[in-house]
Amino acid sequence: MDAYTNFLAQKRIVDPMTGMNDVGDLPAFMFPHQHDIASWSLRRGRAAIFAGTGLGKTAMELVWGDRVSAHTGKPVLIFAPLAVAQQHIREAGKFGLSARAVKDQSDVGPGVNVTNYQKIGHFDLSLFGGICLDESSILKSVDGHYRTRLIEECSGIPFRLAATATPAPNDFMELGNHAEFLGVMSYTDMLATFFIHDGGDTQKWRLKGHAENEFWKWMASWAVMLRKPSDLGYPNDGYDLPPLVQNQHVVGVDYAPSLDTGLLFPMEARSLSERISARRDTVSERVEMAAKITPTDRPFVWWCNLNSEAEALAKKIPGAVNLTGADTDDVKERKLLDFTEGRIRVLVTKASLTGFGMNWQHCCDTGFVGLNDSFEQVFQAVRRFWRFGQTRPVNVHFIAAETEGAVVANLKRKEADAERMAASMVHHMADLSSATVRGMVRDRPDYNPTKPVILPQFLQASA
Numbered sequence: 001m002d003a004y005t006n007f008l009a010q011k012r013i014v015d016p017m018t019g020m021n022d023v024g025d026l027p028a029f030m031f032p033h034q035h036d037i038a039s040w041s042l043r044r045g046r047a048a049i050f051a052g053t054g055l056g057k058t059a060m061e062l063v064w065g066d067r068v069s070a071h072t073g074k075p076v077l078i079f080a081p082l083a084v085a086q087q088h089i090r091e092a093g094k095f096g097l098s099a100r101a102v103k104d105q106s107d108v109g110p111g112v113n114v115t116n117y118q119k120i121g122h123f124d125l126s127l128f129g130g131i132c133l134d135e136s137s138i139l140k141s142v143d144g145h146y147r148t149r150l151i152e153e154c155s156g157i158p159f160r161l162a163a164t165a166t167p168a169p170n171d172f173m174e175l176g177n178h179a180e181f182l183g184v185m186s187y188t189d190m191l192a193t194f195f196i197h198d199g200g201d202t203q204k205w206r207l208k209g210h211a212e213n214e215f216w217k218w219m220a221s222w223a224v225m226l227r228k229p230s231d232l233g234y235p236n237d238g239y240d241l242p243p244l245v246q247n248q249h250v251v252g253v254d255y256a257p258s259l260d261t262g263l264l265f266p267m268e269a270r271s272l273s274e275r276i277s278a279r280r281d282t283v284s285e286r287v288e289m290a291a292k293i294t295p296t297d298r299p300f301v302w303w304c305n306l307n308s309e310a311e312a313l314a315k316k317i318p319g320a321v322n323l324t325g326a327d328t329d330d331v332k333e334r335k336l337l338d339f340t341e342g343r344i345r346v347l348v349t350k351a352s353l354t355g356f357g358m359n360w361q362h363c364c365d366t367g368f369v370g371l372n373d374s375f376e377q378v379f380q381a382v383r384r385f386w387r388f389g390q391t392r393p394v395n396v397h398f399i400a401a402e403t404e405g406a407v408v409a410n411l412k413r414k415e416a417d418a419e420r421m422a423a424s425m426v427h428h429m430a431d432l433s434s435a436t437v438r439g440m441v442r443d444r445p446d447y448n449p450t451k452p453v454i455l456p457q458f459l460q461a462s463a
Contacts, residue, residue, distance in 0.1 A: 019045025019159065020071055026063055029095055031056060033234040037224055038063050040437040041161055042071075046182040048136070048223035049163040054359075054388025055226065055239070057163045058091045061132050065112035066097055068159045072129025076159075077102075078114045079150075080134040082329060083336035084357035085114040088134070117146055118329055130159035135357045137164045137376075139177040151181050165383065172205055175219070184222045194218070216428035224433045231426050232434045243393040244386050249293070251285045251401045279306060279370055282401035287312040289399055290369040294346060299339070299363035301347045303355070303381050305370030313348045313369060320346040325353055351377035360384045367397030375414035 023042045026035050034056040041047035041064055051057050065076035078099075080088055085101050092099035092112070099112040104122035107113070115123070117138060125131060131154050133139070139147045139162070154160055162178050172195065176187035185193070194215040195205040207215055230236045287309060294300050294317050302317075304310040307324070314322035321344045323335045336354060338344040342362070355377055363385055368378065386394040398411075 017044045019043045020067070023067065026067075027095065027097075030059060030063065031229070031234075031238075033226070033229040033232060034060050036232075036437050040224065042067055044222065045158060046160045046184065046222065047162075048178050048182060049161070050223060050225035051163070051165060052227040052388070053165045053383040053386075054390075055229070057134070057165070058088055059095060061134060061161065061163055062088065062092050062095065062097050062099060062112060064161055065099070065130060065132055068130035069111050072159065074127065074129030075108050075110055076112050076130040076132065077108070077123065077125070077128045078112065078132040078134055079117050079120065080114060081138075081357040082116050082118065082354070083333040083340075084134060085116050086333070086337060087340070087357070087359060088114045116329070116333075120146065120149060125153040126156065128157060130161070131157050132161040133163065133181070135164055136162035136178065136181075137174065137356070139181055140174045147177055147181075151177075154181065155183060165380075175223075179222065182222060185218075212428075216425075220429045220433045220436060223429075224437055225422075225426055225429055226433075227422065227426060231430055232437060233430075239388050241386065241388065242390055244382075245393055245395045247395065247397045249289055249397060249399045251282055251289055251399060279401070280308070282403070283308050283312060286369050286399045286401060287316055290367060290397075291316040293367060293397055293399075295365060298365060299342075299345055299347075299360075301339075301349070301360070301363060301366045301381075301384070303351050303366065303368045303370075304348060305350070305368075305372050309370045310348050310350070317346050317348075319344075320348050323347060323349040323354060325350070351381040355381040355384065358384050359387070359389070361387065361390045364390065364392040364394045366394070367399065369399050371398065371400060371411070375411055375418060378411055379415070379418070 020042050023039045026038055030038065037049060037051070038060045041049060041060070049057060049060060051060075061078055065078055069076045078085075078088060089099055089101050097112070099114055100107070100109060102108050102113045102115050103119055105124055105127070108123070108127075131150075133150065138144070139150070160182050162181060172191075173187070176185075176190045179185045179190055180187045191205055194207055194211045196208050197205065224232070226232050228236055228239055283306065290302060290313060294302070302310075302313055302320075304313065310322050310324065314320045321335055321338070323332055327335070332353070335344065335347070336358060339347045340358065340360065340362070351374075366382065366385055368381075371378070382394070382396055386396075
């Protein structure tokens with residue numbers, strides 16, 4: 001019977017809670033949605049919080065870590081992007097919580113410890129009672145270094161929390177990697193259970209028609225997603241976003257009719273290689289326009305795509321500081337903190353380097369002097385400024401050459417697609433998540449036998 005019971009347990013779709021039975025009172029500074037989500041994640045033990053920027057993920061992570069440490073008698077480690085660790089420490093002080101920034105295992109003390117993902121090799125994760133991943137979209141890549149190491153080394157840790165603002169709703173790979181990190185279900189098992197190949201492309205998966213309801217029910221058993229408090233039935237008081245003003249600037253290109261191509265006018269780039277070539281050929285024109293746009297009396301961040309763009313901007317704009325991939329981690333962290341605390345007025349960087357995790361509500365002006373086709377990077381970069389807690393309209397400038405093609409239009413199309421899919425995800429999960437998060441009843445397996453199993457004679461004889 002034990003073997004049969006174990007077999008049934010393995011077949012359960014809803015992942016039951018394995019955390020604390022009694023969470024106790026949580027800090028009074030938390031908003032109602034933060035209080036209930038933190039309480040739910042502590043009861044769950046292994047949970048994902050997919051909450052929009054500015055909804056208080058940092059506060060929830062810190063409170064979660066504090067309670068897990070007290071419950072397990074072991075320290076908790078929060079992993080965060082570069083420079084975000086220090087941001088967590090400042091937030092902890094503001095909330096009256098205790099947290100320390102650590103660089104290796106020797107720095108670790110009781111309670112909540114915060115470090116950067118880059119330092120993962122300096123810690124023995126088996127010594128912690130809980131691991132929290134801030135900006136857990138780092139799990140996106142199925143063969144990524146951090147993803148593989150975190151899943152393997154955290155598999156025996158009883159409390160795990162993943163928090164991010166943007167699990168791409170159409171990126172089932174990312175959702176599967178979150179489930180695998182949390183020990184809910186492996187990525188491959190998730191695909192086999194709920195999905196089917198989309199035609200002949202084995203990289204594209206779609207939900208099986210009959211499995212859609214079960215998939216969202218399964219998701220809601222271990223993850224909560226909200227873009228604003230009202231998604232889970234809470235009031236939106238204090239969570240109104242200011243206007244977002246998007247300005248598109250098109251740079252003209254000098255062009256002479258070509259005998260080789262027979263064209264009187266420049267043609268828009270259509271392929272990726274053509275767009276890259278168009279960007280390389282128009283660096284000076286786009287930098288010139290960016291320098292004219294940059295205000296002289298308030299903070300500004302320019303996001304670049306090419307090194308040549310960043311280098312030219314840093315030279316063109318007085319006092320601008322360029323944060324590059326070649327900088328050491330310590331130098332990157334210092335530059336980010338200097339901008340956050342007002343010692344740098346104009347920061348030049350790339351979204352791939354610093355577009356995640358930072359809270360920059362002190363700044364309301366930003367721009368992209370160079371664009372790529374990654375909607376996620378643009379989304380994340382803009383939300384460093386346009387987030388709950390920002391009190392001023394946010395101005396975003398997009399500069400593109402006329403030969404680059406419809407780059408901005410493509411980004412807007414991707415944004416509309418992502419918004420529709422996120423709305424669909426919230427729609428499917430809202431009622432399930434609201435009942436789970438706001439209720440205090442632990443999940444029960446679907447299988448609820450009422451009659452004993454009667455074994456056949458031949459099995460009884462062999463027993």
